[in-house]
Amino acid sequence: MDQQRFTLDSHLCFSLYACSRAIFRMYRPLLDELNLTYPQYLVLLVLWDRQESSIKELSQVLSLDSGTLTPMLKRMEASGLLERSRSLEDERIVTVRITEKGLELQDRASCIPASLVESSGLDINQIDMLNETIRTLMSSVDNYR
Amino acid sequence: MDQQRFTLDSHLCFSLYACSRAIFRMYRPLLDELNLTYPQYLVLLVLWDRQESSIKELSQVLSLDSGTLTPMLKRMEASGLLERSRSLEDERIVTVRITEKGLELQDRASCIPASLVESSGLDINQIDMLNETIRTLMSSVDNYR
DNA sequence: TGCAATTATGTTGCTCGAAATATAAAATGC
DNA sequence: GCATTTTATATTTCGAGCAACATAATTGCA
Secondary structure (H helix, E strand, C coil): CCHHHHCHHHCHHHHHHHHHHHHHHHHHHHHHCCCCCHHHHHHHHHHHHHCEEEHHHHHHHHCCCHHHHHHHHHHHHHCCCEEEEECCCCCCCEEEEECHHHHHHHHHHCCHHHHHHHHHCCCHHHHHHHHHHHHHHHHHHHHHC | CCHHHHCHHHCHHHHHHHHHHHHHHHHHHHHHCCCCCHHHHHHHHHHHHHCEEEHHHHHHHHCCCHHHHHHHHHHHHHCCCEEEEECCCCCCCEEEEECHHHHHHHHHHCCHHHHHHHHHCCCHHHHHHHHHHHHHHHHHHHHHC
């Protein structure tokens, strides 16, 4: 393996990490208007789709553990976006349900994806193809686990 | 824009974010043996390449700001991997220089890239191509700034 | 039945990551 | 030469992200 392989720029992991943060920065001004952080926006994407979810399901879908989700969901509950309640059938399970206030944000957020696609300068098909490639890479990486 | 565009899986930003963290998890057991975190490893990649750097240069190369770098570099100095010193010509500038101990880690880390390429299940050319694609995307995103 | 193993969530402690602000040194302009 | 602006770094504060551990409910099996 050549020496060049040890530079920062040759590391795919660094590109992914830096690009991910660059995209966070693009989202921020848009999400600031909704008083959301980026991970909170991801939680809402899930809840807008299915109205409610257990913490375990959220954890699997977002690949975040309870140490991250529990305090984050508490903050979101405090700001009225969702409600948490213990399941009656199985008291270990906490169900998270979106509130009216949380649903209202969906309309205000509806312009975000298109707006960011445009800012990226990429064609929507390029984006979808890249997305598929990354998802494939991630499944290999996750299988390795 | 169709409704499907608002699912989590359709978001390239989420794939990048989740994939980046999945790769962090792959690095962790290898970096644990060197007592390094992933961002610290990135700093060392730069310093292994150029021996010394100002904080400003590190900040630009890694796209991390002083609020992240200053405490991180202090921890790395405390563990003996590098030294920080004010420039004599311009006392605003802090130069970070790798130590002997920091250089020694380079040998012990030399197997990491190949090891991770193998675990990814991807061909090295696929990885380089994907890297180029991501870097192109990031430059568009960063131009937008 | 009863007890060990598993499961779902919560807590603690540490490290990023970044916005906002502070501080001190250097550059600039009059 | 001195005030203003710019530059480089540091500090504060908050929100993730995650490992390690704790806790309580459920399951499974002898």
